[in-house]
Amino acid sequence: MQALLAAPLLVPLATACLAALFWGRAAAQRAIGMAGSLVLLAVAALLLREVAAGGRIVGQMGGWPAPFGITLVVDAFAAIMLLITGVMAVSVSLYAMASGARERDRAGFQPLLHSLLLGVCGAFVTGDLFNLYVWFEVMLIASFGLLVLERTPAQIDGGLRYVMLNLVGTTFFLMAVGLIYGLAGTLNLADLARLAPGIANQGALAAAGMLLLVAFGAKAAVFPLFNWLPAAYHTASVPVAAIFAALLTKVGVYAIIRVWTLLFAHDVAFFGPVLGAVAVATMVVGVLGAAAHHDVMRILSFHIISQIGYMLVGVALMTPLAIAGSVFYILHHIIVKANLFLLAGAIRREGGSFALARLGGLWVGAPLLGLLFLVPALSLAGLPPLSGFWAKLMVIRGSIEAGANLVAAAALLVGLLTLYSMVKIWNEAFWKPAPEGAALPAPAMGERAASYAPIVALAGITLAIGLWTEPFARLSLVVAGGLLDREGYIAAVLAPGATHLAGVVP
Amino acid sequence: MRPSLILRTSAPMLLWLSLLASLYVLVRGHNEPGGGFLGGLVAASGLLFHAIARGPEGVRTLLVLHPVQLSALGVLLAATSGLPAFLGPDGAYLTHLWWFAELGVTLPLGTALLFDLGVYLAVVGMAVAIFIGLLEWKAARAAATEGGE
Amino acid sequence: MELPFALAIGVLVAGAVYMLLARDLPRMLVGFVLLGTAANLLILLAGRVGGMTPPLVAAGMAAPGADAANPLPQALILTAIVIGFGLAAFALMLIVKARAVLGTVRPDEMAAAEPRAGAVSSPPTPPRALPPPRREAA
Numbered sequence: 001m002q003a004l005l006a007a008p009l010l011v012p013l014a015t016a017c018l019a020a021l022f023w024g025r026a027a028a029q030r031a032i033g034m035a036g037s038l039v040l041l042a043v044a045a046l047l048l049r050e051v052a053a054g055g056r057i058v059g060q061m062g063g064w065p066a067p068f069g070i071t072l073v074v075d076a077f078a079a080i081m082l083l084i085t086g087v088m089a090v091s092v093s094l095y096a097m098a099s100g101a102r103e104r105d106r107a108g109f110q111p112l113l114h115s116l117l118l119g120v121c122g123a124f125v126t127g128d129l130f131n132l133y134v135w136f137e138v139m140l141i142a143s144f145g146l147l148v149l150e151r152t153p154a155q156i157d158g159g160l161r162y163v164m165l166n167l168v169g170t171t172f173f174l175m176a177v178g179l180i181y182g183l184a185g186t187l188n189l190a191d192l193a194r195l196a197p198g199i200a201n202q203g204a205l206a207a208a209g210m211l212l213l214v215a216f217g218a219k220a221a222v223f224p225l226f227n228w229l230p231a232a233y234h235t236a237s238v239p240v241a242a243i244f245a246a247l248l249t250k251v252g253v254y255a256i257i258r259v260w261t262l263l264f265a266h267d268v269a270f271f272g273p274v275l276g277a278v279a280v281a282t283m284v285v286g287v288l289g290a291a292a293h294h295d296v297m298r299i300l301s302f303h304i305i306s307q308i309g310y311m312l313v314g315v316a317l318m319t320p321l322a323i324a325g326s327v328f329y330i331l332h333h334i335i336v337k338a339n340l341f342l343l344a345g346a347i348r349r350e351g352g353s354f355a356l357a358r359l360g361g362l363w364v365g366a367p368l369l370g371l372l373f374l375v376p377a378l379s380l381a382g383l384p385p386l387s388g389f390w391a392k393l394m395v396i397r398g399s400i401e402a403g404a405n406l407v408a409a410a411a412l413l414v415g416l417l418t419l420y421s422m423v424k425i426w427n428e429a430f431w432k433p434a435p436e437g438a439a440l441p442a443p444a445m446g447e448r449a450a451s452y453a454p455i456v457a458l459a460g461i462t463l464a465i466g467l468w469t470e471p472f473a474r475l476s477l478v479v480a481g482g483l484l485d486r487e488g489y490i491a492a493v494l495a496p497g498a499t500h501l502a503g504v505v506p
Numbered sequence: 507m508r509p510s511l512i513l514r515t516s517a518p519m520l521l522w523l524s525l526l527a528s529l530y531v532l533v534r535g536h537n538e539p540g541g542g543f544l545g546g547l548v549a550a551s552g553l554l555f556h557a558i559a560r561g562p563e564g565v566r567t568l569l570v571l572h573p574v575q576l577s578a579l580g581v582l583l584a585a586t587s588g589l590p591a592f593l594g595p596d597g598a599y600l601t602h603l604w605w606f607a608e609l610g611v612t613l614p615l616g617t618a619l620l621f622d623l624g625v626y627l628a629v630v631g632m633a634v635a636i637f638i639g640l641l642e643w644k645a646a647r648a649a650a651t652e653g654g655e
Numbered sequence: 656m657e658l659p660f661a662l663a664i665g666v667l668v669a670g671a672v673y674m675l676l677a678r679d680l681p682r683m684l685v686g687f688v689l690l691g692t693a694a695n696l697l698i699l700l701a702g703r704v705g706g707m708t709p710p711l712v713a714a715g716m717a718a719p720g721a722d723a724a725n726p727l728p729q730a731l732i733l734t735a736i737v738i739g740f741g742l743a744a745f746a747l748m749l750i751v752k753a754r755a756v757l758g759t760v761r762p763d764e765m766a767a768a769e770p771r772a773g774a775v776s777s778p779p780t781p782p783r784a785l786p787p788p789r790r791e792a793a
Contacts, residue, residue: 182701
């Protein structure tokens, strides 16, 4: 059990190191990367099977007991996020075997990708605030490397914007950690959850909370800290943009949900309206940005921002149904968004550009691509019977039941505008006649298979969640129950006798 | 600018001296200030000196492995040092096991030493990768400006 | 001890904000380093500045002395310094690269990722030739 708990960290770590040992040998790196992704998926599935009923697996690294050492906790929320990370790792590894693989791998794509996965998985399983900071940094450094992988001028320009904002964001995180340590004398999340309601100076705690919100919000690209995302994502290569879109912002959302349900659940009166306002503003501003742009990658980047708003509704309202809605939304969004970015890559390969004005006629040239595009695009907009419909339904119903009608209205309106920009891509890229210009030579069959396989698989998952919603919705409710059960989390981590100090070394 | 004769002659000696010192710092870290990180930095400073005297290529040939490979090896070693803990009764990852070798003096050996050695290699690799990158960039820039004039 | 520390943190943050507001990337990087130092001092202060002896367990003892300093902030700060150093080194390399490829270190002169005018994004402009460094040119 302890080995299984550490496995989500060890597998990407070992994969990244092994791939780096084969520096300069692209084919071997690619094989190692693919194998590592598959093992990560298997490990995550095993972990989810253990905790799907609502249990928790707790481990103390190095045998140091809970408030002193570093705690790893896997509950249903962490396990489900790990599973989806595994799915993304396999899809992107597969897609990255298609065009440009050799150049990418020579630049170090595989070690960086798995270092990124290491940071992401670490952030999901840790039970310690400072350790969360460390995993954020691991993720950040790997993402810097991935973003400027090809060293084009656009990437360096976009990368600098991303780096500069994130440098400041992580420093804010560090300051918040310092303040919280000064107030509570501990950084273990369970211990903090136990002590937080009793801290005399609640004002200082709320101030530290706002600093944390800035740090996590910059990561999650919420309003008004989102400017780096559309400036940077569209410059990255397609597999990198897909894994960023799927995971990076969601780690920020995960951190917000985890920390707010544990540390600030007693202060919903203050943070509820703040988070609610941030959520609505993020939804609206993101979708307006998407409506104004005419480049596939930029439109998709702005949609990430817009959808982050939905995921924050749960933690703003703190009701079981709203949190379950957020969890379901994250699940659905990761799959749909990564798929849309992979599709954008396929659109460019078939049509030669990301710019809508230069695209056209793809419905004639690549009808399969058109059908595949419709699944995630309509799911993102929230049309039944796709996964996005149920996700939006849960969020909206959760907000109406909690009396937040404004949030529900914003969610509905934003869904309509999402549909508008998806239809825009459809009309321009697929429907309108092809503009003047030389068509690209059709990609080789093997390459096409490698890039279409993950797209088909992810579209299949989207359909499956949509048509067979029951188990996913029930799992989301289990996750929400676990997140609201603070006492259970505290008891599981701080259980006496769970660990003992190792024999004192002379 | 060519490094002076004195620098070129003394660089190898200083390199071995600093590598020796780095090993001392590495082992000292068992119970006193020191350890893999500091040791790695001391070793890297020796290598940096060598790179200034003999050029980045000199360090590359000296290390055999690519700096990135060296770092990867180090991290892998550090991660592996936590694995024997799983053999224990309720071992959590990174619970270090100890073995006190009686060779005249008591030699405290343990998986923690392996961890420190891994950190040492990782730090050396990273530091070398960074300064080789900067030195080569500087050389390329110098060549570019000379060519332009 | 709290007042001088608090003042030092305040001065560092003020300097950091001033540098971060500059329209010049190397200055912004200096600002980040100052901000990181302020955060580290904040953690040290949060751990209560008191004992001055190193928190090391002497030979034959089971616990460090009564006036030992709090070791946790030191461990946190050491980690944060290492990470901050790595991030700053990476950012510096990126700025150096940006100067070579984009020919400027001023963010408002960079337009490769977000072209100013025209909705249709043009293909990235070819890298400008490396301008001769000012020092050699003078």
